[in-house]
Amino acid sequence: MLVGPGLRAAVVLGLFGLLAGSFTNVVIYRVPEGLSVVSPPSACPHCQARVRPWDNVPLVSWALLGGRCRDCHAPIAVRYPLVEALVGAVVAGAGWRFGLSWTALAEAVMAVGLVALGFIDFDHMVLPRRVVYVDLALVALLVVVAAATSGRWGALGVAAVSGAVPWALFYLLNWLKPQALGFGDVRLALLIGFGLGWLGAAYAFLGFVLASLLGSVVGVTLILLGRAGRRTMVPFGSFLAAGAIASALVGSPVVNWYLSLVHLH
Ligand SMILES: [Zn+2]
Incomplete structure (x- = not known):
């Protein structure tokens, strides 16, 4: 059914x-500098010329301008349209997966915040x-509305527990080895556990498993390439x-497979 x-x-x-996605770029570049995300309006980092509204259309403007500032022709990093495309795709994915629903909005808002946080952590x-x-406040609000409109209060309880358990585990890890796991990750675990937990505890679990696998694969690859040490x-x-x-x-096939195993045995 296409x-x-x-x-x-x-x-x-x-x-x-x-x-x-356009706003996500603003968050990624300004928040770590301690700057406001509302003012001043976007300007070229090279010549300080204000970005005109018609030059601020996601993806389209960058392509029409040939990836350069209209005023000084300095190149505009390709990461701007890439972030716009990524956020657009992730939010579209939430619509595809959950339809036009409060759950789609909650997962989309979580994902947009996570894209911003992922890039900021990578950079800084x-x-x-x-x-x-x-992001946590917005996701919590949307999930509560989703629970209220669907009457799925039990699922809200699951989400709360799915957020609290990884938060407590990460809190403990941070207390034991603060150099290995920063406190930012402790707060992030709460956001992710709660946001995914609204879909089911298995989704929260899968999210942390995928993160660990990805981290291990990238880490081992960097070590093998001699680009990183232990x-x-x-x-x-x-x-x-x-x-x-x-x-x-895209986690539902894995979650459904896992749940079918648990129910069969
Ligand atoms: Zn410029």
């Missing part, structure tokens, strides 16, 4: 996703508190973000 409610929701949410090895908390710091938050987004959007 044309259906899933496709319609994917297109509608995907367009909002592109706009969210920090997970800014205000990004985690603002003590090299890795942005674990970036792996947590990627694992969580994958679990929410």
Whole structure:
């Protein structure tokens, strides 16, 4: 079924996703610098010329301008349109997977926050508190609305426990080995556990498993390539973000397979 409610929701949410992607770029570049995300308006980092509204259309403007500033012709990093496309795709994916629903919005908002946090952690090895908390507050609000409109209060309880358990485990790990796991990851575990837990505890579990696998594969690859040693710091938050987004959007076959095993035996 290619044309259906899933496709319609994917297109509608995907367009909002592109706009969210534009804002995600602002968050990624400004929050670590301690700058406001609302003012001043976007400007070229090279010549400081204000970005005109019609030059700020996600993906389209970058392509039309040939990846250069209209005023000084300095190149604009390809990462801007890539982040816009990534966020657009992730939000469209939430629409495809969950239709036009409160759950789709909750998972989309979680995923957008995670893309921002994943890039910030990759760039700066920090997970800014205000990004985690603002995203967590929005996700919690949307999940509560989803629970209220569907009457699935039990699932809300599962989400709360799915957030609290990894938070407590990460808290303990951070207390035992703060150099191995920063406190930013502790807060992030709460956001991811809760957001995925709304889909079911198995999704939260899968998200953390995928993050660990991804982190291990990348870490071992870097060591084999001689690009990293055992003590090299890795942005674990970036792996947590990627694992969580994958679990929410494409994790259902794995979760269903796992649950069928548990029920069969
Ligand atoms: Zn410029």
